[in-house]
Amino acid sequence: MIYDYLNQFMNIYWLRPETALWRTLDCLALRDIQFLPPIVDVGCGDGLFSFIRGGGVLSPEYDMFSQVGELDAFFERVDIYNHYDSHAIPPIVSRKPDYQIDLGLDHKVSLLKKALSLGSYLQVQNCDANKTLPLENSTYRTIFSNILYWLGNYKTTLREFHRILLDDGQVVLLVPNYTLKEYFIYQKMYVNTGDQKWQWLHLIDRGRSENIKLCQSYDQWQKDFDEAGFKVLNHMPYLSKTIVEVWDIGLRPVSPLLIEMANKLSHHDRLAIKKKWIAHLMPLVEPLCELNWTTDDEFPPAFHLFVLGKK
Secondary structure (H helix, E strand, C coil), X not given: CHHHHHHHHHHHCCCCHHHHHHHHHHHHHCCCCCCCCCEEEECCXXXXXXXXXXXXXXXXXXXXXXXXXXXXXXXXXXXXXXXCCCCCCCCCEEECCCCCECEEEECCHHHHHHHHHCCCECCEEECCCCCCCCCCCXXXXXXXXXXXXXXXXXXXXXXXXXXXXXXXXXXXXXXXCCCCHHHCHHHHHHHCCCCHHHHHHHHHHCCHHHHCCCCCCHHHHHHHHHHXXXXXXXXXXXXXXXXXXXXXXXXXXXXXXXXXXXXXXXXXXXXXXXXXXXXXXXXXXXXHHHXXXXXXXXXXXXXXXXXXXXX
């Protein structure tokens, strides 16, 4: 199962293998959770994660890095993936996911267009999850979200989840532990010390430390869930300190140049190099997936999987 997920994510994120690593571990944390319809994915982004998590397979012809914008502004915190090219080759689906998601919500229209092109969402809708969700009461049996910690008004969002959830439904959340930011090199070397000689690390952080609104302990999250009318049905801590430290840097500092070079290749050469690139990196990344669950016993994990139900 590890190889299947990792192989698919490496096919997608071949120039950012650290992203493939994290997304694989997200899927492994979720592997025993059954998503029952109707399903809403709040903060679906480009839909790639839920597509792969559901068992979907994309042809190697698909390359997310061919649809980027403003590469020169990468270190100015610009989201280079918030770009949609209507003339680009659409994703070639080799295998459809085992289930479809009834609705995907996101505040970025470009990403919603990408998500819809995968065919795994029946509908998508543009909305701000900080506000009242434009959905009816007691509608969904499964609410999935991996964006709660990016929101400035997350307690309102939790109450909205309670409102739209069926009485026998579940809310599936991936949220950070209080340790996540502590493992970021920018946080450790500059933010926590104020030492100006490390200020340049903001080029690696790119605003992530500021944009992540909250990282909380299990007890803090449980308190928030309780106040919103939820009980914890299932919980799993995951993502070791080692994993976060690898992900924190990875190929991020050079990725704009790698993407630019790849986008200048012919289609044939690009596919050939991509195949070699993935074959070379898999033996380096796959062992980290195995180690995620056994290393850093002295350090608390960086993330939580929570499954919630109504009290």
